[in-house]
Amino acid sequence: MTVTIKDIAKAVGVNPSTVSRVINGTASISEETKEKILQVMKELDYHPNSLARSLVNGSTFTIGLVIDAGNKDAFSNAFFIQSVIAIESVAQSKGYSVLITNHSLSDSSNIKNLVQERKVDGIILPVQCMTGELIDLMTSSDFPFVVMGEPQEKRSDISWVDVDNEQGSRQAVECLIKSGYKSPMLLVENRNTIFESKRIKGFEDECKAQKIKTSGIHTFSEEKIEMLIDEIQKKERDTDSFICSNNVIAFKVLKAIKARKISVPKQIGVITFDNYPLAEYMEPALSVVDVDTYKMGETAAELLLRSIRGKEKKIKSRLVDAAIIERESTKRKTK
Amino acid sequence: MTVTIKDIAKAVGVNPSTVSRVINGTASISEETKEKILQVMKELDYHPNSLARSLVNGSTFTIGLVIDAGNKDAFSNAFFIQSVIAIESVAQSKGYSVLITNHSLSDSSNIKNLVQERKVDGIILPVQCMTGELIDLMTSSDFPFVVMGEPQEKRSDISWVDVDNEQGSRQAVECLIKSGYKSPMLLVENRNTIFESKRIKGFEDECKAQKIKTSGIHTFSEEKIEMLIDEIQKKERDTDSFICSNNVIAFKVLKAIKARKISVPKQIGVITFDNYPLAEYMEPALSVVDVDTYKMGETAAELLLRSIRGKEKKIKSRLVDAAIIERESTKRKTK
DNA sequence: ATAGGCAATGCAAACGTTTGCATTGCCAAA
DNA sequence: TTTGGCAATGCAAACGTTTGCATTGCCTAT
Secondary structure, eight states: OOOOHHHHHHHHTSOHHHHHHHHHTOSOOOHHHHHHHHHHHHHTTOOOOHHHHHHHHSOOOEEEEEEOTTOOOHHHHHHHHHHHHHHHHHHHHTTOEEEEEEOBTTBOHHHHHHHHTSOOSEEEEEGGGOOHHHHHHHHHSOOOEEEESOOSSOOTTOOEEEEOHHHHHHHHHHHHHHTTOOOEEEEESOTTSHHHHHHHHHHHHHHHHTTOOOOOEEEOOHHHHHHHHHHHHTTSOOOOEEEESSHHHHHHHHHHHHHTTOOTTTTOEEEEESOOGGGGGSSSOOEEEEEOHHHHHHHHHHHHHHHHHHOOOSOOOEEEOEEEEOOSTTOOSOO | OOOOHHHHHHHHTSOHHHHHHHHHTOSOOOHHHHHHHHHHHHHTTOOOOHHHHHHHHSOOOEEEEEEOTTOOOHHHHHHHHHHHHHHHHHHHHTTOEEEEEEOBTTBOHHHHHHHHTSOOSEEEEEGGGOOHHHHHHHHHSOOOEEEESOOSSOOTTOOEEEEOHHHHHHHHHHHHHHTTOOOEEEEESOTTSHHHHHHHHHHHHHHHHTTOOOOOEEEOOHHHHHHHHHHHHTTSOOOOEEEESSHHHHHHHHHHHHHTTOOTTTTOEEEEESOOGGGGGSSSOOEEEEEOHHHHHHHHHHHHHHHHHHOOOSOOOEEEOEEEEOOSTTOOSOO
């Protein structure tokens, strides 16, 4: 049926082991036989069976990628697919395949299955999955894995990749200042998440460095926004720009501002984290702190593969730079 | 190291084949030994090695999923992830794993690799991938595969899943009529694609059925839209609503209309294909023809697995219903 | 001329399963 | 009492590779 190494061997009149050695370049073989073997391989359209291979050498050349199916947030999903593509891409370039699995918080059996039965060589998983049981499971063995997103609790035995939220936040402030805004406000969703706290720190640091008096940090809610903007309109506060921690906040802010006939970017500037594809179609087109999710995936995959292949014991984590994409919503100055 | 079937056998004092039979329930085993074996399996935390298994029984219980990495369109990507999740979900429920690979139009080596070396049992691939070489490759053998999206050329030997564009288009018309609009126009991107032609047909059929005089079908371009809307404003045409073939068209139309201070939905109604997550945050919130991409993935996976398992020779294709989500942009009547 | 070394290859076991066939009892039917 | 059948299990080959060890020549240094 399918042609095996034995068929090649028989056709050439040589031992299977010789064919194997030619394929893997794992011993010196005479030019003559090598060529004959290669030719027959081509003629019979031979392809090595990776199963048999894996069975003997104990490595499947496969990595597991768990995706957070529970996450109905279309926003993060849209981003995530770029990471998936990136991961597959670097994996493939090193000869690895990618096995995906959904993860439900309730049980981790599918992840275990990847490791224990499918024998993947390593795993990439989103930080949302790193709940109690799974953390123990992963860190207790020295099984290679990389987390997408910085874990809440600081642990030295977890290797992760995340965007540099602190730097992104600093850049957002810088962008506003450069455009002539003087009193930015940071709107966050939940101060307790790690990425929000980083953004807060970046915001505070950069404002201090730029020696400006900020309008502070506020937790977003629709009512609060209405109130704040009313105050701005009545000149009761001198806030002149918002940094929004995600696109939905930005849309709502924009809506509230426009409802009051206040001009963006002339009177108020708006910049937001997350470059959701439609952001550029908004009116005005939204300036954003862009996260290169492709790069994140790429980095995660590289980290994982290095850990798998090199058996590096030192666990590394990495921050990926955020980048400002300046559109209309912050263009106060006409340069 | 890892515990194998032999370890179990030795511990119980029985032959490995007996253990295997217990695991697979493939022969009658005395209650007594069966229980002893199951217990030892639990004690030693045994997990079958799927590689060895696959090697002998010739099936990997793995399906390949190819994703179109070349597709930089964030819109379709955002949708696609839901299909991925669905596919993995049904696969898992039947004991299958999912191996993903990117596909570049230039060569199909990575897809071949899945089949020839990784030995997947079947493949799901987006219609964009079905170019010449690959069509031949897939249809020449009787290897199970399902295409996401209806192929351009009608072939009876290709099994595919797509959304019912014709029905979606009819529903869009119906929605507009019900809201009191009288003369809808369909805006498409490229008449030659199969899905556009279906939408055109659905549009024409429903308009005929409803006995209304349509404003026809137009290929979208920014200039043409400006012109058309100018004409509407000058009462030179009685078009009172647009069905847009994708979200970007809809945004541009909305923008052009609003720039002329024409009211949506009062004067002009707008409905669009593709429920891009932000559509509901637009002003006014966009009514859409929603495609259940999760359902599409689910259907594709079910089709594929049935073909793999049942070895059904009859190739089936399926249409998934589209559904209208009525938001603000078509609410002319206040019911 | 002889020993030692190395290049080129063969042999067979191993990876962890499954499965067809053979074997062993035991029980019921004749 | 013999025979036939069936339930319960063992034996060994097979799946397609890789790899340590053994073997065969041949070449070179002594």
